[in-house]
Amino acid sequence: MISKRLSAIVNLIKNDNNIADIGSDHGYVLLELRKKGFVSRLMGVENKKNPFLHLKENVARSGYQNIECAYSDGLNDVDNEFKTIVIAGMGFDIIKNIILSNKEKLKYINNIIIDSHTDKSKVRPFFISLGYDIDDEVVIFEDDIYYDLVSFKKCNNIQKYTMEELEFGKTNLLNKSNDFKNMIIDEINKNITIIQKINDPSSLRVGELNKRNDYLRGIIK
Ligand SMILES: C[S@@+](CC[C@H](N)C(=O)[O-])C[C@H]1O[C@@H](n2cnc3c(N)ncnc32)[C@H](O)[C@@H]1O
Structure with missing residues (x-):
């Protein structure tokens, strides 16, 4: 198979x-x-x-x-x-x-x-x-x-x-299948891991990743 x-x-x-x-x-x-x-x-x-x-x-x-x-x-x-x-x-x-x-x-x-x-x-x-x-x-x-x-x-x-x-x-985006939603959640979680590693809320990269995560959360809302 x-x-x-x-x-x-x-x-x-x-x-x-x-x-x-x-x-x-x-x-x-x-x-x-x-x-x-x-x-x-x-x-x-x-x-x-x-x-x-x-x-x-x-x-x-x-x-x-x-x-x-x-x-x-x-x-x-x-x-x-x-x-x-x-x-x-x-x-x-x-x-x-x-x-x-x-x-x-x-x-x-x-x-x-x-x-x-x-x-x-x-x-x-x-x-x-x-x-x-x-x-x-x-x-x-x-x-x-x-x-x-x-x-x-x-x-x-x-x-x-x-x-x-x-x-x-x-x-x-219309179907929002489980695999699709999980793919987005997976990216959000990977970004959170990077944010935690950088450990500096004022860094430009952390700002970008937080913005990307807000956008991703909006996609699967
Ligand atoms: C990772 S395999 C994927 C095999 C299959 N298409 C799949 O999705 O399971 C990528 C294959 O593409 C071949 N390949 C890469 N570039 C190529 C090209 N320009 N022309 C023909 N084959 C190519 C590689 O030799 C390799 O066997």
Whole structure:
């Protein structure tokens, strides 16, 4: 059985329209898509030898004949038939670099599913600036980590978002799931720990952290 995070990523893929998983590693997302009955082209891309071998091995072992494996960097070998890309389990700078190195390929890509493990607040504004609107999103908690998963769809008429919606997601703010609320509480608690360590109520950093915590408390009220 695949992990809760990978299963949530698969659930965000709604269109069976040729899907490339960039940084596929084990290939579990692609195998799960086939298992779910997705019939379109599937491609796993890996730019490192061992994960690539791992990917090829898992695909071969699965018995599915038609999952392509590319030993390649980012979107370099993703042709214009691919309409959905998944980039999961990486830092935001790598994700951004993968996209900007092949920006012209976005012309063909309609759906993008992102699981960034750093700088989560930059994810939504970045993809919105490239002409994608938020299609769906979910926060999940697994192995002591909160994951903020977002799917984007190409859109000519992108909604206007508030600052809070850009950082946390409109759907997440409406649903206020337990995992979402706990993610916010976790940040508040981490900030309190830092404040206690600084132990100087007049310091600028403490002021900033207290302000951030007031803002976060407002989010989950
Ligand atoms: C931490 S793993 C995540 C694997 C899987 N996507 C997941 O979410 O479980 C990140 C993978 O991305 C691959 N990777 C990083 N940068 C890449 C790039 N520019 N092109 C292709 N693969 C890349 C790494 O080799 C690594 O296997």
